[in-house]
Amino acid sequence: STNQKCTFADSTTGVQNTIYMSSGKMRMESVMKIAGSADQNVHMITDGMDAYTWIDGLPTGFKVSLDKFKQEPPASSQGKASDINQKFDYKCESWSPDNSAFSIPTAIKFTSMGM
Numbered sequence: 001s002t003n004q005k006c007t008f009a010d011s012t013t014g015v016q017n018t019i020y021m022s023s024g025k026m027r028m029e030s031v032m033k034i035a036g037s038a039d040q041n042v043h044m045i046t047d048g049m050d051a052y053t054w055i056d057g058l059p060t061g062f063k064v065s066l067d068k069f070k071q072e073p074p075a076s077s078q079g080k081a082s083d084i085n086q087k088f089d090y091k092c093e094s095w096s097p098d099n100s101a102f103s104i105p106t107a108i109k110f111t112s113m114g115m
Contacts, residue, residue, distance in 0.1 A: 005095035022097040024048045045102055054108045063110040 003022045009015065014033040019026060030042040041056040046066060054061030104110075 003095045003097050004092050006090060006092040008090045020095060020101050022095070025102045027101050045104060047102065052104050052110055054105065059109060061108045061110045062113050064113045
């Protein structure tokens with residue numbers, strides 16, 4: 001499998017994202033700019049079965065089973081691909097995997113989202 005690190009920013013919202021991928025696992029780091037407030041750092045790790053999401057400074061996060069997403073029919077994507085390419089500036093490079101990047105933090109209490 002390909003080990004990649006990709007960065008992209010949303011020019012509309014100013015959110016900056018970095019994604020690390022390796023062996024079916026993924027970690028995404030997002031930095032949200034909030035006017036008049038400190039930047040908010042949002043993290044997500046998927047292990048192929050579940051997705052874990054948390055925000056810096058909060059003791060709790062969410063856990064969602066990826067099976068729920070696999071069952072949903074895909075939304076219509078007509079005309080969306082070009083919009084996405086225009087909106088995001090993608091840059092990808094190869095990455096030497098660091099397994100600690102995919103470690104679920106033990107200090108965070110994750111609540112399962114029943115979707």
